[in-house]
Amino acid sequence: QSVLTQPPSVSGAPGQTVTISCTGSSSNIGAGYEVHWYQQLPGAAPKLLISEFSNRPSGVPDRFSGSKSGTSASLAITGLQAEDEADYYCQSYDSGLIGWVFGGGTKLTVL
Amino acid sequence: QVQLVESGGAMVKPGGSLRLSCAASGFSFSGFYMSWIRQAPGKGLEWISSISGDSGDVYYAESLKGRLTISRDNTRQSLFLHLSSLRAEDTAVYYCARADCGGDCPYDFWGQGTLVSVSS
Numbered sequence: 001q002s003v004l005t006q007p008p009s010v011s012g013a014p015g016q017t018v019t020i021s022c023t024g025s026s027s028n029i030g031a032g033y034e035v036h037w038y039q040q041l042p043g044a045a046p047k048l049l050i051s052e053f054s055n056r057p058s059g060v061p062d063r064f065s066g067s068k069s070g071t072s073a074s075l076a077i078t079g080l081q082a083e084d085e086a087d088y089y090c091q092s093y094d095s096g097l098i099g100w101v102f103g104g105g106t107k108l109t110v111l
Numbered sequence: 112q113v114q115l116v117e118s119g120g121a122m123v124k125p126g127g128s129l130r131l132s133c134a135a136s137g138f139s140f141s142g143f144y145m146s147w148i149r150q151a152p153g154k155g156l157e158w159i160s161s162i163s164g165d166s167g168d169v170y171y172a173e174s175l176k177g178r179l180t181i182s183r184d185n186t187r188q189s190l191f192l193h194l195s196s197l198r199a200e201d202t203a204v205y206y207c208a209r210a211d212c213g214g215d216c217p218y219d220f221w222g223q224g225t226l227v228s229v230s231s
Contacts, residue, residue, distance in 0.1 A: 002155060036217035038156075045206060045224055046148075046156060051217040089156050093214050099170055100146070105155040 003028065004090050004103035011109040012080045020106045022073045022090030028101060030071035033093040037066055037075045040087040040105075049088070050075065077108070085110045113137040113220045115207050120225030127197050127229070133190040133207030133222055141165070141185040144210040146218065147192045149203040157203075160192065163213060170213075197229045 005023040012018040022035060029035055034052035041047075048057050050066040063078045073092075077084055090103040119131040133145070146161040160181040161170045171179050180193040190207050204226050208218035 034215040034217070038218075045221045046218075047221065048217050048219050051219070052215075057219065091156075091158075091217070097173065099172055100158040100161065102148075102156040102158060 002104035003094055003097070003101040004092060006088075006090060006103035006106045008104070009107045009109065011111055012077075013111045014080050014082065016080050017076060017078045018080060018108065020075045020077075020088050020090075020108070022075070022103050024071050024073075024092060024101075026071065027096035028071075028092045028094040029068065029073055031095055033095070035066065035068055035073035036091045037064075038089045038091065040089065042086070046089065080110055082110050084108060113209075115209065115220055115222035117205065117207050117222045117225035120205065120227045122228040122230060123197055124231055125198055125229055128193065128195040129197065129227060131192040131194070131205055131207075131225055131227070133192075135188045135190065135209070138209070140183075140188040144213050144216065145183060145190045146208050146210060147181065147190075147205055148208055148218070148221075149205045150224070151200070151203040154203075161210075161213065162190070168213060194227070197227075199229050201227060202229050203227060 010018050037050040038046040039049040065076050067074050088106045094101045114136045116134045141164050147159050149157050159172045162181045178196050182191045204224040206224045208221045210216040
């Protein structure tokens with residue numbers, strides 16, 4: 001059971017918009033800690049996708065955006081492309097656990 | 112360019128121990144927090160340990176405390192993880208990753224991972 005909760009899967013057709021939620025608690029997202037998002041393509045290592053500090057690292061298209069409210073955060077992907085098919089993870093810091101936490105991951109399928 | 116290369120993964124028997132290494136290049140290693148994150152087969156990411164640039168701050172996941180030791184050698188630009196009393200559930204790909212700071216900073220670069228397999 002992950003400290004941050006994500007839907008196991010989402011799907012969308014090319015060109016559509018999908019949103020992936022990440023729900024935490026008062027000791028992580030709700031405490032104001034930053035939420036970061038990672039993309040893991042099949043067979044590859046995770047890659048930083050969205051950082052609340054610097055937003056999108058170089059090379060990440062602006063079709064990807066992040067937001068946060070209360071104890072939750074969201075990743076939005078607009079103009080879905082086949083190459084977006086991957087696993088997506090949210091991550092934050094937890095003051096109760098005194099450590100870093102990940103969501104369980106969401107598998108995005110492009111129909 | 113920034114590179115992180117893990118090594119040391121192997122197949123070990125339950126109860127055994129292992130030392131993983133992560134060789135860093137392309138950046139000022141001592142200026143960054145370094146972490147180990149693992150991923151069991153078909154599962155999600157799990158943070159397990161972090162160490163500050165000067166080794167003054169060390170953090171471990173509660174579930175693994177007592178079985179892990181993280182360390183670094185800034186002169187060799189290397190990060191290490193010693194795992195002991197290994198169990199089947201420790202089977203995973205182990206990634207090293209860097210962060211600008213502790214707390215809120217993201218893991219902006221990751222290695223390709225090294226596989227640890229625990230089986231009798």
